[in-house]
Amino acid sequence: MFYRLFILMTLVILHYGGLQCYSQQYQFNHFGISEGLSQPFIYTINQDEQGFLWIGTSEGLFRFNGFQFKHFTSEDSLAGNFVTESLKDKNGNLWFGHMNGSITLYNGNSFIKFEADSFQNTITGISEGKKGNIWCSTQTEGLFRIDQQQKIHHINLPFEQELISELSYLNDGYLLIGTDQQLCLLRYNPNGDGMVMKGKIDGFPEGNVTDIIGSYGEDQLFAISEGQGIFLLNKKKSSFQFKASRIDSLGEEYLNNIQGGIIDKEGNIWMNSMGSGVFRLSPEKPDKKNLHLNNANGLPTNDVRCLFEDREGNIWFGLYGEGLVRFVEEKLLFYSYTEQFETNSFYSLDGKQNHLWTGSNHGILHLDTDNGNVLDVYSTGDGLPNDKITALFKHPGGDIWIGTEKSGLYKLNHPSEQIQRIPISSNELENSVNYITGDQKNIWVATKKGICHINLNNGGETWYNTNKGLPYNNITHLYKDSENRILIGTLSNQLFAINQEGRVETIPIHTAQGPVQINSITEDNTGNIWIGTYGKGIFKIGQDTTKHFDRETGLLSNYSYSLVYANENILVGHHGGLSEINTKTNGIKLYSGNYGIKNSTEFFNNAVYTETESNIWFGTSEGIAEFSAAKTAKDTIPPQLNITEIFVNNQKVDADNNITLEPGNYELEFNYIGIRLHDPESVKYQYKLKGYTKGWEEFTSERKATFGNVRPGEYTFRLRAFNKDGASTGKPLEVNILIRKHIYQRAWFYVVFGIALLGLGYLIIVIRERNLVHEKRKLEKKVRERTEELHKTNNELALRNKNITSSMEYAKSIQAAILPSQIPFDNVMIFFRPKEIVSGDFYWFTNFEGLQYMAAVDCTGHGIPGAFMSFIGHISLKKILIEHKIKKPAEILYHLNVEVARTLNQKENDSIKNGMDIGLACYNPDSGELQYAGDFIPLWLIRNNKLYEYKPNRFSIGYSIEKIPNFTNYNIKIEKGDSIYMMSDGFVSQFGGEEGKKFKTRHLKNLICSIGNYTISEQHKILGGTLDEWMAGYEQVDDILIIGRSF
Amino acid sequence: MKYSIHIVFFMMLLWAGGFFTGKALAQSVPAEDENIPYLVTFGSDGDTSWGDDDFCQIFFAKVPKSFKNPIYIRVYDPDTGGELDEQKEEWDTRARFSIYGGEECWTHEDAKNIDPVGNYKSGILLNSETFGEQAKYDEDWYVFGPFNPQEGEWVKKLEGYIFKIIAEGVEGDDGNLYRYFISSEKNESKEIEGGNLFTYEYTFRMWNNQNNVSQIYPYIDDETTAIQIRNFDWDNDGFIRLVSVAKNGLLCTVTGEDEWAKDRFPVYEAERNSSMELQFIKNRKELVEDNNVVVIVQNQYGENLPFYVVPIGGIPVYQPKIRMEVIDKSN
Known part of the structure; x- marks a missing residue:
């Protein structure tokens, strides 16, 4: 393997030493001042357990979450601002070394300083030892160790005058130390002499050691000697002795600059340099190109201070003076040929x-x-x-x-x-060619004025344009599909095609979009036709259905310029990048800024060549782009989920797993992030607040969840995140929130309250009952007393009543005695109903000196007062007639008035007056003349069934003697069959009937008129029956008197 | 007549000193306006009588806080060999150039020593390179860097980040002649705005042309009441004159071979917080070739004062005071 590495390294130099006629542009995501990384000199990069990327600079630390940088300095408890080294230990803590010789530990929550006062010199290396000890080297002041109790132990080195550049803890107290002069092995003896020199590394040259790559336990441990090569350190079996062998043939110009390197998860070796960019070697993958990334092919600078591979496999470059860069996977490479053109x-x-x-x-x-x-x-x-x-x-x-x-x-x-x-035409538009396709026998040329078909067998030309059935003459694209049709890209609301017979046919697009400008056409492996349009997205035309893709469904743009099928995907060229549509899932992936493609990059109309299913070439404004369409394995690394901030009623609280709040209603806000450094925008979230929401909310890209009016109770906020391939964070992140209830909201309170209420109620009832009993007794006593009183009073009243009644009976008898018991002349009807025992109405019949007197008198009041008046009236009449011998009715009334007034001693101005109304008739049987006078009581004469009324005066007898009018004395010639009647107002004033009204005079007149021919007893009966019927339950309101006489 | 000749001569000196050029002073060492051809450092096996008293030269570069871009320290002809350097028998000299930054690279008291003793290599070594006879660097540049300006030592008093450049002969006896430039570009000498370089002991090669006048600019701070100018191994090559706003070319003692001389001068109020000018006028009568010399200026406490390549306060111009004498009316 190492031999291969040797060869490859050699090839590297040969490759890089050779001439190139093109410049290849790789894609990088660059982060500098405008992205929030305000310090461009980067010395170290690391990643914490939460997924945040930490960048060490000369002005403190920057923490990156995929979107933003957050800056930490000594004001945030860093031990120093200038960060030179970093290490992540086995527990996930981050250790940072500073230029002032101090160390900062970040444990995931806070910074802890280690300021070794005796060290003033820069930290050049940090390594984790046994049992969690952290070993640190300084340039000129030796080593120190921080133990698990966080105590600092200074360790002298057995050599002076050497500057330490690197260290690596091996095992069992053995350390590799690189200095400006050598690479050596030392062993730490805590019980003895400290560090003991075990010797130089055999085969490793003298000189400055710039880096030690890899760690003990791995198969490969490398060390770089400045200017002299990259060495593999082979450990001899069962001992801590190493033999170094050089594995490269890099020229001096590169070796002098190489600062260090990493080995990524795939086994690629990356080396960074100051002045020559970055090298990548892939000894395990012969198919994979070796890379030399530098200023000429897209790297912002050739000065790369450090490298880092994050948990997602992204490779980060810490640039010296140009910020941070993430190397974008080589999906898309640009080749520039400005040398030629x-x-x-x-x-x-x-x-x-x-x-x-x-x-x-x-x-x-x-x-x-x-x-x-x-x-x-x-x-x-x-x-x-x-x-x-x-x-x-x-x-x-x-x-x-x-x-x-x-x-x-x-x-x-x-x-x-x-x-x-x-030559195909002399027409300018027909010579403006947009696209050409064809096969063995045919060439099809799309122009601005139709399609030219050239038959290569016979050289014949056929033109297709609007005259031949095309919808439009400007043809942008032609595509030969699996049915050997030539599909036509133009402005149309259908897809036009030329079939094998040369006829134009149409394929419906089934869209409500109206006419679309079809820029490009392709076909997938299941026969679906895909068309890309100018401004209306992409259409997938199946047998019966059409599916539409646009920006809203995830496309980079609605404007597409090229379309190609590759590896179960449709690639769409837009300005600014590519969209990749998976033909099976219809999922869309974008290649744009996140792949280092500038917004201004144009992918030109149908400038596409499919070299293989995995390699597609595009013509662009940034050169020729090579797209690697090889299937990529599903991304199984989920986002690293963090809850970053929690706000309660807009106040920030500690982002703890358990939050307890006082009783009240709250607004809760959770800010969170699922860290994906590669494509942070693709992370989707789901959350729920158990106890508030029913289930998981819809997937969202928002990194904030807000809940309003959260009432007292127990809640759990649950959160999970997914990457673009659906890999999730597994167990959701949880925060428990307890909002204490008010006392009155607690269950025990209700119980206690209920019991108290019941008790109170019982007490109230008991007390009330007692009071009621007491009251009852009191009342009973009172009742008894009052009853006794009442009885007494009743008895008294009864006695009095009895006395009164007796008196009244006696008065009645007296009245009755006064009232004539026998009528001195015949055919007299007396209808008399006193209201009470004694009456205020009375009748008077008498004979005097051959004259027959009859009077109906209505005294004021009824009952006793009426009876007294009747006594006065009766006595006065008798006195006037018999003693004073005044016979004329009018004169009788005059004197009656005087008599009554004197008797009652009433004057003109008295407010209460008593008197009487009277109707007095005198009949002379000899002459057959009747004289009448009355006050307020008329005389009715019934003659031949007609009623004649003789109106009385209107001056009540007895009111005053000062102004006595002359009473009218009527003379009436009585005829046989006449009847006369006089009555008090009792009958006409009586309430009754259906409507409860008074009987009224007219009604009585009609009645009297109707009874004139009846006998006296019949008249009395009729009057009584009529009255009873009229009254029917109504109380008698006054004394009733009607006297009548028939002649 | 006598005075007019002196005035003309003075004007010529000013012209030779570049006063009339009106050109911005660069961050090269030696500076253009100093009119010194090269710095010189001999190998550690050399003889002090050749003009280098300690085979070590320390310069400091100041980068202002406002400058945020990488800086480069360019060394012209760093190797020992070729046309420029001074050969003694065969070329056997190796010289190391080291760049220091970090805490105490300047503030450490040993850093300001004129002799390489104690912890004169204080601070953090940022880069170092040793050159023997390497023809590729003959009359060409070697570039150290890039450096983050913040890797220098922040000195508030000097309002900038300080880097220390140590050139020392590690072996051999040849003389290495070289120059520096602190640049904002790697491949060309481009000034850093507000940048400067200074040293406490200037070891340099004089021109062989007797008409040339060189000058350097010690900075006189506000606590200096007197200065002591020391020179070494001048080989009686001409004059050394001191010029300031208050001194019109006071002459200093010129040494012979392998010896030191010192002269003491008072410092007046007007001369403080500004630069003085030490002019070096070659011997017109006898040509002293390849003359390497050392100059030091100290204050009344024996503390070394820095020579800035871009003189602070500008090039001093003597401002005579007008003397009034009463003329007898009777005459």
């Missing part, structure tokens, strides 16, 4: 096996694809026009058909190498 733009390509022809503004290059070397150059001197070469087609017979932008069609004949013009 003053341009890097190549517009057309075609080839055969490992021969490639490519066209530019200045001619055609013929290249060897194995090494990129130029085999031939064709320009105007060879017969080509001074025009852009827009199309190339390598005919199976060997000729090269050449299309130009304005000058038409040419052919490079094989094997004569003569270039001849092939």
Whole structure:
């Protein structure tokens, strides 16, 4: 193996020593000041267990997460700002050495300083020893060891005047020490003399040791002697003796510059130099090219101070003065031929096996694809026009058909190498060639004015354009599919094709996009047609369906310029890079800035050549690009997941696994990152907050999760991340959050509260009951007392009532005595219903000196007061008639008024007045004349079923003696059959009927009118029945009196 | 008449000294305006009478803080052999050039010694190369670097990062003649803005042309009240004159072979915080060929004062004070 290495190293120098006619451009991701890495001098690179990349500079440490750099200095507890060395120990801690001789330990959370006061000289090496001891070398002040208790032990070396440049702990106390003069083996004896010299390494030359590569236990341990070679250190069996053998033949100009190297996971050896860039050798993979990466092929500088391979297999270069660079895997290599042509733009390509022809503004290059070397150059001197070469087609017979932008069609004949013009038209647009394809017998030329078909057998030409059924004349692409159709790229809403018979046919695209400008066409291995458009993405046309791809579904751009099928993928050329669509999964991968391709790089229209399934060539504005389409193994390295910050109500809290918060409602924010240094944007995340959300949220690229109004309770935030191939972080990252509940929200509180409530309730009930009982007793006592009182009062009242009733009965009897028991004349009807025992209404019948007097009187009030008034009225009438012998009704009323008023002693201005309404009739049977006078009580005469009313005066008897009107005295000639009636207002005022209204005068008139022909008893009966029917449950409101007499 | 001749001579000296050139001073050593052809360091087996008292020369390069790009230290003709160097019998000399940075590369007291004793190699060795007779470097450049300016020692007082360049003869007896340039480019001598170089002991080769005048510029700080100028092995080759704003060409003692001489001069207020000029005028009567000499300036405490290739405060110009005398009116 080492012999092979030797040979390869030799080949390296021969290869690098040879002449090249092209410049090959490799792709790098460069990180400098504009990306946030503010210090461009890099001395060491390492990676912590969380996946962060740590870059040591002369101004502190920078930590990179794939997106941003974060800067740490001595103000963040670094032991010094100038970082010279780094080591990751077996526990995952990072150790950093500084120029001031101090050490900083980073344990994943914080920095710990080790400042050995006695050391003022730069740390030149750090190595991990047994039991976790950390060995450090300084340039001029020997070694020191930091033990597991973090104590520092200074160790002197058995030689002075030598400057230590490197160290490597082997085993069992043995160390390899490199100085400016030698490489030697020493052994540490903690119980004895410290470091003991065990001798120089046999075969290793004197001089400065620049690096020791690899570590003990690995098969390979290398050391580099400045200017003298790279040596393999072979350990002799069962002893700690080494023999060094040189394995390279690099020239002095390289050896003087090589600083160090690494061996990556695939066994490639990388060496960095100051002044010559980086070398990569692949002794285990003969197929893999050796590389010399330098300024000429894309590396920003040739001064590379250090190298590092991260957990994903990315190789990082620490540049001296130009920042940090990640070497992009060689998916895409650019070849520049500015030496031959003053341009890097190549517009057309075609080839055969490992021969490639490519066209530019200045001619055609013929290249060897194995090494990129130029085999031939064709320009105007060879017969080509001074025009852009827009199309190339390598005919199976060997000729090269050449299309130009304005000058038409040419052919490079094989094997004569003569270039001849092939005239196809005199029209300018027909001489503007976009693309050429063909087969053994045919050539198809796409132009700006249609398609020219050349039959090579007979030389015949046929043109296809809009006249022949094409939708548009400007034809951008032609593709011969598996059915031998020529598919046509042009502006159309369908795919047009020329079939084997030469007829134009169409293939529907099944899209709602409308007409599309088809720039390129290809076919996959299952017969699906793929078309690339200008502005509307890519369409995959199957038997019955069409699938659409655009920016939203993951394409780099909706504008595509070339399309090619390779290795189950469709490659799409855009400005700024490529999209790769997997034909099985429809997944899309992008090759753009992340592969070092500039945004301004143009992939020209259909400038594609498929050399093999794994090797595709593109014509671009940055030279010719070689794309390696070989299947890459699935990426099984998941992102390294970290929760970076946690905010509670916008306040940052320690990103701990357990967070406890006081009672309340909170807004929680989690910031996180799944570190993928290669393609950080491809990481997808899923999270959930158990106790708040039901399940996992949708996949997202966002690196923040926010939850609002989180109430008291227990929650667990779970997070996982996936790389682009679905490899996930496995067990999700978790953060437990406990938001304490208020006392009143806790279960025990409810129980206690419930019990307390019940108890209180019981207490209240008991007390209340007791109070109620007490109250009840009190009330009962009161009730008894009141009942006794009531009984007493009732008894008194009853007695009084009885007395009153007795009095009233007695008064009634007195009244009754006053009221005539016998009527002194016939045919008198008396309808009399007192409201109470005694009445305020009374009737008066008397004979006096042959005159028959009858009166209906309504005294104010009813009951006792009415009865008293009736007494006064009765006595007064009797007195006026009998004692004063006043016979005329009007005069009787006059005197009655005086009498009553005097009796009651009422004056004009008294507010309460008592009196009476009266209707007085006097009949002279001899003359048959009736005299009537009344106040407020009219006389109704019924004659021949008609009612005649004699209106009374309106002056109540007894109100005043000061202003007594003259009462009207009516004289009425009574006829046989007449009836007269007088009544108080009791009947008409009585409420009743359906609507609860008063009986009213009109109604009574009608009634009286209707009963005039009945007998007295019948009239009484009718009146009584009518009244009863009217009242029907209503209370009698006043005394009721109706007297009547029939003649 | 007498005075006019002196004035003319003075003007010629100024012209020869490049005063009228008006050109920006470069960061080469020797500087263009010093008009010194080469630095010289003999092999450790040489004789001090050949003009090198200690076979070691230490220069310091200052890079201002504002300069963030890599710097290069270019050495012209670092090998010992070829046309430029001084051969003694066969070419057998090896000279080592070492670049130091880091803490104490300047601030260590031994670093400012004029003799290579004690820890004069203080600081961190950044790079070192030893040259024998290597024709490829004859009259050509060897470039050390690139160096991160921050790898130098940050000295706030000097407002820059300091690198130490030690040239020493490790064996042999030949004389190595060379030059330095601190550059911002590897393949060409391009100035670093604000850069400077200085030394405490200047060992150099004089011109063979008797008409040439050379000069160097010791910096006089504000604590210096007197200076002592020492020269070694001048071989009686002409004059040494001291010029400042207050001194109009005071002559110093010129030594013979393999010997030291010293002269003491007061320093006035106006001369502090600026540079003086030591002019070296060759012997016009007798040609002293390949004259290697050593010059040192010390203050009143015996501390060595630096010679800056870009004089701080500019090239001093004597400013005479006007003396007034009363003229008797009666005459």
